[in-house]
Amino acid sequence: MTKRIESVDILRGFTIAAMILVNTPGDWSNVYSPLLHAKWHGLTPTDLVFPFFLFIVGISIYFAYKSKSNSLLTYKKIVIRSLKLIGLGLFLNLFLPYVPFVSDFETLRLPGVLQRIGVVFLISSILYLNCNWKSLLGISIIILVAYWLFLGFMPFPNLNGIPPSFDRASNNWANYIDLNLLGKHMWQPDYDPEGIISTLPAIVTCLIGILIGKLLDGLKQIKQLFIVAFGLLISGYIFSIYFPINKAIWSSSFVLVTSGWGTLLLAIIYYLIDIKKYNFGNIFKYVGMNAITIYFLSSFISKFMYLTKVGEDSNIHSWLYETIYIHGFLSFKLSSLLYALTVVLCYLGLGYYMYLKRIFIKV
Numbered sequence: 001m002t003k004r005i006e007s008v009d010i011l012r013g014f015t016i017a018a019m020i021l022v023n024t025p026g027d028w029s030n031v032y033s034p035l036l037h038a039k040w041h042g043l044t045p046t047d048l049v050f051p052f053f054l055f056i057v058g059i060s061i062y063f064a065y066k067s068k069s070n071s072l073l074t075y076k077k078i079v080i081r082s083l084k085l086i087g088l089g090l091f092l093n094l095f096l097p098y099v100p101f102v103s104d105f106e107t108l109r110l111p112g113v114l115q116r117i118g119v120v121f122l123i124s125s126i127l128y129l130n131c132n133w134k135s136l137l138g139i140s141i142i143i144l145v146a147y148w149l150f151l152g153f154m155p156f157p158n159l160n161g162i163p164p165s166f167d168r169a170s171n172n173w174a175n176y177i178d179l180n181l182l183g184k185h186m187w188q189p190d191y192d193p194e195g196i197i198s199t200l201p202a203i204v205t206c207l208i209g210i211l212i213g214k215l216l217d218g219l220k221q222i223k224q225l226f227i228v229a230f231g232l233l234i235s236g237y238i239f240s241i242y243f244p245i246n247k248a249i250w251s252s253s254f255v256l257v258t259s260g261w262g263t264l265l266l267a268i269i270y271y272l273i274d275i276k277k278y279n280f281g282n283i284f285k286y287v288g289m290n291a292i293t294i295y296f297l298s299s300f301i302s303k304f305m306y307l308t309k310v311g312e313d314s315n316i317h318s319w320l321y322e323t324i325y326i327h328g329f330l331s332f333k334l335s336s337l338l339y340a341l342t343v344v345l346c347y348l349g350l351g352y353y354m355y356l357k358r359i360f361i362k363v
Contacts, residue, residue, distance in 0.1 A: 005063075005216060005270070005274060006273045006274055006285065007266060007269040007270040007272075007273045007274050008056065008059055008060070008216075008266070008288075009284075009285040009288040009289060010269055010273060010281040010282075010284045010285045010288060011052070011056060011262075011265060011266055011269055011284075011288070012053070012056045012060075012284075012287075012288035012291050013281075013283070013284030013285055013286065013287035013288030013289075013291065013351065014281070014284045014288075015049060015052045015053050015056060015291075016053070016287050016288065016291045016294055016295050016347075017284060017287060017344050017347070017348060018045075018046075018048075018049045018052075019049050019050070019053070019295060019298075020294075020295070020298045020340075020343060020344050020347055021035065021340050021341070021343075021344050022035050022036075022046045022049060022340075023298070023299070023302065024298070024302050024339070024340050024343045024344075025336045025337070025339065025340045026321040026325050026335055026336035026337075026338070026339030026340065027321065027332060027335070027336045027339075029332075030331075030332035030333045030335070030336045031333065031336055031337075032333055032337060034046065035337070035340075037193075037247060037248075038246075038247065040167065040168050040246060040248060041166070041167075041244040041245065041246050042244075042245060042246075043245050043247075043254070043257065043258075047247045047254075047258070048258055048261055048262070050113065050247070051202075051205050051247075051254070051255070051258035051259070051262065052258065052261075052262045052265075053117070053291075054116075054117065054120055054202060054205040054206045054209065055205055055206070055208060055209040055212070055258070055259055055262040055263075056209060056262075057117065057120065057121055057124070057206050057209060058124060058205070058206040058207060058208060058209020058210040058211075058212070058213065059209045059210070059212055059213040059216065060209075060213075061121070061124055061125050061128055061206070061209070061210055061213070062128065062209075062210045062213025062214055062217070063213055063217070065125060065128060065129060066217070068129065070129050070130065074129065075126070075129075078121070078122060078125045078126065079122065081118075081121065081363065082118040082119065082121055082122035083118070084118070084363050085114050085115070085117050085118030085121065085292070085363060086114065086115045086118040086119070088114050088292075088296055088363065089112040089113065089114030089115040089117075089118065090110070090112070090115065092112065092114070092296070092299050092300060092303065093108055093109045093110075093112055094108065095300065095303060095304075106184060107184045107185065108185055109185055109186060109187055109192070110182060110185040110186075111182070111185075111186070111187070111192050111194040111195055111196075112194055113194060114292075114295075114296070115194065116194045116199060116202060117292075119199055120199065120202050120203050120205075120206045121206070123203050124203055124206040124207055124210065127139065127203075127207065128207075128210050133211060133214055136207050136210060136211060137211065139207065140204045140207045140208065140211075143200055143201060143203070143204050144201060144204055144252035144255060144256070145252070147197075147200055147201050147251075147252050148239075148242070148243045148251075148252045150173060151164060151166060151172070151173045151174060151243075151249070151251075152164060152166065152242075152243065154173060156171055156173075156176070166243065166244055166246065166249070166251070168190065168191060168248070170190070172191075172249065173197065174191070174195055174197050174198050174249040175190055175191040175195075175249075177195070177196055177197050178191060178192050178195040178196055178197070179191075181196055182195070182196070191248060191249075193247060193248045195249075198248075198249050198250040199250075201250045201251070201252055201254070201255050202250050202255075204252075204255050205250075205255050205258065205259055208232075208255070208259040209259075209262075212225075212228070212259075212263055212266070215228065216270070222267060222270065222271050222275060225263060225266065225267035225270065226264070226267050228263055229260050229261075229263035229264035229267055230260070230264070231260075232256050232257070232259050232260030232263060233256075233257060233260030233261065233264070234260075235256050236253050236254075236255070236256030236257035236258075236259075236260055237253070237257060239252060239253040239256060240253035240257070245257055269281070283348050283351070283352060284348075286348075286351040286352045286354070286355040287347065287348060287351035288351075289351070289354075289355060289360055290351060290354050290355075290359070290360060290361055292361075292363040293354075293361040293363065294347050294350060294351055296363075297347070297350070298343070298347055302317070302343075304316075305317040305320075320339075321335075321336075321339050324339075325338055325339045
């Protein structure tokens with residue numbers, strides 16, 4: 001970024017640490033409920049993690065490209081970066097230990113977290129380079145309203161007059177489109193949380209980040225951030241009366257509420273770090289400087305540990321968890337959490353090491 005804002009790096013690193021925490025419990029059968037996604041409608045702390053990251057991607061886009069021209073070279077770099085992200089995501093879906101590119105291609109999951117980041121980054125960057133802030137705001141509103149109207153009111157063909165639904169059902173347009181276009185290439189047989197049509201409102205999450213980046217760049221009073229945060233939260237919770245908060249389909253109310261919480265948390269960190277100059281949170285800043293690299297490594301190593309056998313009935317992950325963390329005086333949920341916290345500490349340490357060695361890998 002041409003202008004480095006400490007609070008943005010800290011929030012980015014905190015988000016990556018939270019991603020690793022919720023993705024690597026010792027035992028998926030024993031996890032505290034705040035560390036799990038909502039089963040369908042609703043919002044848990046875990047549901048905030050991915051939208052926070054897309055929100056921060058938007059802030060980063062603003063600062064990275066605010067002085068860039070609409071040159072062929074700029075677009076080339078954007079496309080290449082997007083393709084790298086998509087490629088890394090597909091690699092994680094393909095990867096098996098010792099046989100790197102062997103998988104069941106008939107059921108290979110095509111969507112994913114990194115794939116969505118790549119697509120959202122591509123479209124949001126192009127929109128930013130070609131639109132002013134008023135146009136970006138207008139596009140965001142149109143997408144959120146149109147998405148609600150489409151999912152909630154567009155009649156379904158061949159369903160004998162059954163109205164569309166926001167529920168996890170065959171008459172949910174988001175699920176219906178994914179099932180018909182992706183088929184077996186989804187996370188679940190009936191839906192994918194990083195599906196095709198739900199990527200549209202995910203783009204709005206990033207566009208809101210771009211607008212917040214513009215606000216940060218010319219920020220005069222911190223109360224401006226708090227006002228925007230509460231405005232997003234209030235509008236989102238009101239919208240949820242008509243369009244429930246839902247991460248799986250990335251509902252319009254989900255976009256507004258999560259962007260509101262992201263802006264509020266950013267405002268608090270900005271006030272403490274960039275205004276009051278309190279010196280804390282650097283460990284998250286170091287992770288934030290290599291965010292995609294550390295997230296990719298955590299996913300790659302976690303999958304490797306799950307798929308590498310130790311004996312006949314265990315893998316590296318289960319062997320470590322059962323050998324080190326299972327004790328009679330600890331509950332299973334606490335043991336599972338301690339394992340996840342240990343993994344997070346390892347990657348915080350890696351982020352610090354990379355910072356000390358001045359290793360900054362841009363994907």
